[in-house]
Amino acid sequence: MPEDDLVSRAMTHASPQGQATSPATPTTGHAIVVGVLAALAGLMFGLDTGVIAGALRFIGTDFDASPRMQEWIVSSMMAAAAVGSLIAGTISFRFGRRRALLGSSILFLLGSLISALAPSVTVLIIGRIFLGFAVGIAAFTAPLYISEVSAVAQRGSMIACYQLMMTGGIFLSYVTDGVLANGAHWRWMLGLMTVPATVFLIGCLFLPDSPRWLMMRGEKLRARTVMRYLRPSPQQADQEISDIATELTRGRSEGFSFFRNNANFRRSVGLGIVLQIMQQLTGINVLMYYAPKVFQAADFGASAAGWATALIGLINLVATCVAIVTVDRWGRRPLLLLSCAIMTGSMLLAGGLVEYGGHDTTAQIAMVGSLLVFVLGFAIGAGPLVWTLCAEIQPLRGRDFGIVCSTFTNWATNWAVSNTFLSVLDTLGEAHTFWLFAGMNALFIAITLFYVPETKGVSLENIESHLLAGWPLRDLGARSMPQDAKISTRPSA
Structure with missing residues (x-):
């Protein structure tokens, strides 16, 4: 399993102790936009977690699904997310954080479409499995990516943006379910998820590769170019690239x-x-x-x-x-x-x-x-x-x-x-x-x-x-x- 200890530092909302120090640089508008686009993974996570709550009773009626079958409809996404979380580190390390997020956005879109159009419980579960893989990969990769593009001083608040989007997604899915409940429109409940999934996919196309991942790949010139795009001055960007190089010399897990x-x-x-x-x-x-x-x-x-x-x-x-x-x-x-x-x-x-x-x-x-x-x-x-x-x-x-x-x-x-x-x-x-x-x-x-x-x-x-x-x-x-x-x-x- 590839190592990246910044994921834990991002999750703890703490400044990264023990690594080479750099000035507390502000996050530029570019970095904020990039971080928010990546945080849309949290919105998708929350939406797909919450939407099934309102849709399930109507699905059970339309497909004459027993309580046991309804349990499988709900839990199939969790099982796939568990598998996705196991492979997310390897995917993120080998193909990059941006491509991992792009892949998860495609899975979100496909899973939402399959679920909304499902003619049977079996097909619906297949759609939920697609969504589970997307959730597992995105939940690992998005906080990691945000931590690597954000300046140290703002890293905690940028990760908080991901968490808020996740809980916001759950809330929005519940509101949508409440609006559509009177007509038992469960396919619309699931199908509306394609809209944010499409936005997330388009956003991922414009994300830069993580400077730290590029450094791990030995692509220092590309890493410096991306870092200068994300930081307010070339000097601050170059110092952070130097700090990353120093940290990478300490070995992996x-x-x-x-x-x-x-x-x-x-x-x-x-x-x-x-x-x-x-x-x-x-x-x-x-x-x-x-x-x-x-x-x-x-x-x-x-x-x-x-x-x-x-x-x-x-x-x-x-x-x-x-x-x-x-x-x-x-x-x-x-x-x-x-x-x-x-x-x-x-x-x-x-x-x-x-x-x-x-x-x-x-x-x-x-x-x-x-x-x-x-x-x-x-x-x-x-x-x-x-x-x-x-x-x-x-x-x-x-x-x-x-x-x-x-x-x-x-x-x-x-x-x-x-x-x-x-x-x-x-x-x-x-x-x-x-x-x-x-x-x-x-x-x-x-x-x-x-x-x-x-x-x-x-x-x-x-x-x-x-x-x-x-x-x-x-x-x-x-x-x-x-x-x-x-x-x-x-x-x-």
Whole structure:
């Protein structure tokens, strides 16, 4: 697997510590336009993730699809995204970030067309698989590309643009579903995705190659030309090219060999995998994919269920903005603990309302309120912070490998949950399903308390040195080793 540790630095929104320093240069208008065009991948990600929520009930009616078949319609995209995330690094390294994004835009367009015109469930699933490959490739490549074309001082805000587009895409898809729900126009819901997919494809045609990728290919003159296009002065561009050349002399990730030989690295990879599993077991994607079904089960009409789902998308968007602003002020652990506590309480309440609340208007309003609070809790903590922590805790020598492991785990667990939810719902009932997710969120609180470090304001190098010295995972961000902590004696290669 090719190495590129800048993907993790982009995801952590931190300035890249440990590399040659360069002046904090502003991002030019060219770089902003290029970054926004690449961030359209996030919009497509969000649109294709959210649109199926409103379309699914109409697809089930038209194709007489059983709940089990509907699970496959939803989860086929997640399974393909897991595979796409595994091959994205190789594609991005071999063919370049621009071509990887261009390829994903073509897959988005083809997948949207196939899904909208599908004459059967089988063809619809094929279209969803195309979309999954597109999502898996784009979700890996777009933040990486944006990090490489943006100036250091603005890298965090440019990556935030990608995240905001993703949550904005989910919200827009819910609004579209709400507008089209009255006529059961599910083909229009899926077909409208071709419009942003076409815009994304055209935008990718005008993207320059990443200067860092060109440097990795030994094309220094082309890299300098692109960098001068993206930076406000030739001197600043040339300095950044020099910094990249210096960093590239330090070698690449040892990947799997480092994982096999170093017990401490296995600990950080293991924590990243556990965090991604727990993120998916919070119940968030069940709500994103099946929200209208959940609301209809609570006696909402089809149109009311669609608009209640759109409100969930809006809360997700706004709360994500809050998380971006507060994560470097409040810290990871406090936000994550608050997030899990809110989700636990709201899932308990939702289950209680289903079981004991009745079916009047007051109960319906309370149900919407509990699920909105749940989404708010997820978006301020478990949503963005799991990705941030998974990048921060991995050492440089294996960062790319560690991120690929956690990303694949996210999609694989996403697939497993979305592929079984309706069956679990039928077996346990709605109330007990909500309570099951409440239990998972309570477990997430315990994992955070015992294993998740506070990494706010701590350099990646210090986190790495603490990890490889055998410090407990919980203390990786500490300034000094707590006296009651037990240092691992496992060898550090």
